[in-house]
Amino acid sequence: MKEKFLINGGKILSGDIEVEASKNAYLPILAGSILCDESVTFLNAPMFSDIENMCEILKLLNVKIVREGHLLTLDLHNVKNEKISHEYTNKLRASIFLLGSLLAKFKQAVISYPGGCNIGTRPIDIHINAFKSLGVKITERHGYIYCNAQNMKAGKVVFSSVSVGATESVMMSAVLLKGKTTLYNVAREPEIKELASFLNSMGAKISGAGTERIEIEGVKKLKGIEFKVCYDRIIAGTHLLLGALLGKDMRIVGAKREDNELLFNILQESACNFKEDDLGVTISACGRSEAYKFIETLPYPNFPTDLQPQLMAFETLSSGTSVIKENLFENRFNHVMELIKMGADIFVKDRLAIIKGVEKLYGADVFASDLRAGAGLVLAGLVAEGYSTVHNIEYIDRGYEKLEEKYSRLGADIRRLPE
Ligand code: EPZ
Numbered sequence: 001m002k003e004k005f006l007i008n009g010g011k012i013l014s015g016d017i018e019v020e021a022s023k024n025a026y027l028p029i030l031a032g033s034i035l036c037d038e039s040v041t042f043l044n045a046p047m048f049s050d051i052e053n054m055c056e057i058l059k060l061l062n063v064k065i066v067r068e069g070h071l072l073t074l075d076l077h078n079v080k081n082e083k084i085s086h087e088y089t090n091k092l093r094a095s096i097f098l099l100g101s102l103l104a105k106f107k108q109a110v111i112s113y114p115g116g117c118n119i120g121t122r123p124i125d126i127h128i129n130a131f132k133s134l135g136v137k138i139t140e141r142h143g144y145i146y147c148n149a150q151n152m153k154a155g156k157v158v159f160s161s162v163s164v165g166a167t168e169s170v171m172m173s174a175v176l177l178k179g180k181t182t183l184y185n186v187a188r189e190p191e192i193k194e195l196a197s198f199l200n201s202m203g204a205k206i207s208g209a210g211t212e213r214i215e216i217e218g219v220k221k222l223k224g225i226e227f228k229v230c231y232d233r234i235i236a237g238t239h240l241l242l243g244a245l246l247g248k249d250m251r252i253v254g255a256k257r258e259d260n261e262l263l264f265n266i267l268q269e270s271a272c273n274f275k276e277d278d279l280g281v282t283i284s285a286c287g288r289s290e291a292y293k294f295i296e297t298l299p300y301p302n303f304p305t306d307l308q309p310q311l312m313a314f315e316t317l318s319s320g321t322s323v324i325k326e327n328l329f330e331n332r333f334n335h336v337m338e339l340i341k342m343g344a345d346i347f348v349k350d351r352l353a354i355i356k357g358v359e360k361l362y363g364a365d366v367f368a369s370d371l372r373a374g375a376g377l378v379l380a381g382l383v384a385e386g387y388s389t390v391h392n393i394e395y396i397d398r399g400y401e402k403l404e405e406k407y408s409r410l411g412a413d414i415r416r417l418p419e
Contacts, residue, residue, distance in 0.1 A: 002419035005390040005404055007381035009363055013246045013410035017239055019254030019280075020046035022232040023399045024306075025194040028168040029229060030054045031097035032195060034061060034079045035104055035175055036202050038224030045072035046232075050398045053092040057084060076224070079105065086112040086143060093122055093165075100169030103136060103149040104176045113143050118370040120329035126166040130157045131173065134181070154179030154218060162187050162299045167214070168195055174216040175204045183214040189300040190259055194230050201225050233259035234306040235400060238375050241307075241314045242407075243283035244272035245383045250410060253280040262303040266292050266311070270318075291320030291357050297328050309335045309376030316344035317383065318357040326351050334369035335376045341366055342384050363388040368395045375400065382412055391419065 021044040031054070033040045045051060045067070055065050055072075060082050064075035081102060089095040089112040102109035114122065128138055128145070134155055137148040154177050157170055164187040171192070174181035186192070188210050196209030202225050205217035231254035240260070243250040244267055257264045257276060267274060270289035274281050292315065297305035305328035315322040316339055326332045333353055336346050341364040345356040363386035368374030374396035381388030390396075393416070396403060404414045 003393055003416050004419050005378060005381070005393055006415045006417050007363070007378070007388045007390065008413035009361075009382050009384040009386060009388060011246065011382070011411050011413055012248045013242065013250050013407070013412055014248045015410050016251045016253055017406050017410055019231045019236045019239065019252060020048075020401050021229040022191055022194065023048050023050055024164070024189070024232070024234070025191040025229050026051055027054055027094040028097045028165075028172070028191065028195045029198045029227070030058060031094070031101050032172045032199055033074050034058070034063065034076060034101050035172065035199070036222035036224055037076055037079065039076065040074045040202075040224050041226045042072040043226060043228040044070050046070065047401045048397070048399050049394070050092060050094065053088070054094065057088050057092070057095055057098065060084065060088065081106040081108065083110040083144070084112060086115070089113065090115040096124055096127060097165060097169050097172070099127060099131070099145070099147065100172035103131070103147055103152065103173045107149040107152070109147045111145050113140070113145060118334055119332040124166075126160055126163040127169055129160055130166055130170045133157050134170070134173070149173070152177060154181045157181065157183045159183070159185040161185070164189050164192065164299075167192055171196065171206065171209070171214055171216060172199070174218060175199055175206070175222070176220070177216075177218040179218055181216045181218070183216075184212070186212065186214050187299055188212065190230065190233060198227055198229075201227060231256070231259070232399075234304065234372070236260065237263050237304070237307045238310050238379070240267060240281065240283060241310050242379050242382065243274070243285065244270050244289070245285055245314060245317070245379065247272070247283045247285050249282055249284055251280060251282040255281040261301060262295070263307060263311075266295065289318045291315060291318040291322040291355070294323045294325070296325035299328075305329060305332060306372050308332060309373045310379055312336070312346070312353060312355060313339060313376040313379040315355045316346070316358060316361060316380065320357055322355045322357070324353045324355065326353070335373035338366035338373070338377055339380055342380055342388070344380075360385055362386055365389045365391065368392040371395050371398045378403065378414075382407065382414065
């Protein structure tokens with residue numbers, strides 16, 4: 001059933017909000033769980049639809065799953081190798097992470113080409129080239145990728161360019177591979193460190209995750225464990241920007257400077273006060289910010305592309321002009337038109353968005369086109385004068401849990417209604 005958010009903007013937000021566990025850590029970790037043949041229990045599995053969709057793929061592979069709230073137990077005693085069709089890969093781009101774990105466990109995999117999505121074509125050439133460099137035989141036909149790893153050998157991989165998913169998938173593929181595999185030109189996102197920490201807790205031997213070189217010493221077997229995944233730094237950043245717009249002692253449990261250094265630099269230059277403690281950050285808005293002149297999205301530790309729409313919503317109200325450059329995805333400005341409907345003054349040229357700050361945004365009917373664009377539109381609606389309706393909120397449910405309930409508890413006037 002299609003739903004929408006109805007928002008009456010302008011409310012001041014106070015109180016505590018807890019950040020959920022990281023979607024982009026959980027997705028590769030769930031794919032990696034099939035490397036062991038015992039049971040794994042996750043203690044804080046959020047109710048994101050992306051996680052439910054990954055669990056559907058695991059069930060296809062004969063993983064028995066029991067979910068009780070945020071407790072998620074996987075019985076991995078009888079995992080089977082199945083062909084993963086487009087009905088799964090179109091729903092979840094992260095399904096491609098299974099390539100690495102299936103090759104590690106079964107030495108072969110057949111998976112449908114993951115669809116693109118609204119932010120770009122999302123090719124997988126970097127994944128394919130990396131696996132080929134380790135001796136995996138790959139043929140692509142009729143929209144499927146047929147992989148045979150019988151002759152896969154431990155060795156050296158230099159990624160043709162930095163890719164989070166390719167780094168994770170190839171790292172997983174080497175966990176049970178005899179010998180030492182070294183990965184260069186890797187992504188360094190915190191989620192990759194979290195995946196390595198999960199696999200090492202099961203008995204893998206991975207070092208260097210989060211640095212420019214990762215080494216994997218193959219082991220014979222992994223054991224079942226209990227695991228708690230780190231906070232979602234993108235959700236934390238979303239709430240921090242909201243707090244800088246509307247907060248009054250709004251406390252974000254799980255927000256950490258080390259996950260979002262550049263965002264904290266921006267907040268330090270903005271009209272807000274915040275203090276950090278060991279559990280999170282308390283933030284209050286205080287007036288209108290000066291526009292942050294220029295920011296560009298780049299791989300970690302630079303500013304994350306997944307916070308670009310939310311930052312843009314924030315900058316629409318700053319005084320002066322800010323420029324945001326989107327380097328990662330070729331089509332990640334779909335929220336611009338929607339923000340303009342609300343009165344924002346934004347001009348897009350290629351990868352650049354030029355945002356001239358306005359005094360106010362006004363409520364409007366706006367349409368989410370992807371997960372983070374949707375989050376940005378919710379922030380804009382919460383700060384706008386009057387009523388906004390955010391449509392296509394199924395995108396938002398992919399990576400935020402009951403967002404309307406959480407923001408209502410802070411004092412926002414936001415309701416989930418059937419379309
Ligand atoms: C991960 O996607 C995240 N998803 C994305 O978050 C995030 O935006 C992205 O990393 C960048 O940080 C998950 O972790 C599940 P990439 P991924 O491979 O792995 C190009 C969200 O909202 N590329 O690092 O797919 C690609 O087109 C999502 O939570 C190739 O050309 O990203 C992009 O331009 C959105 N060939 C760039 O590299 C490839 O084989 C970075 O992509 C792979 C990627």
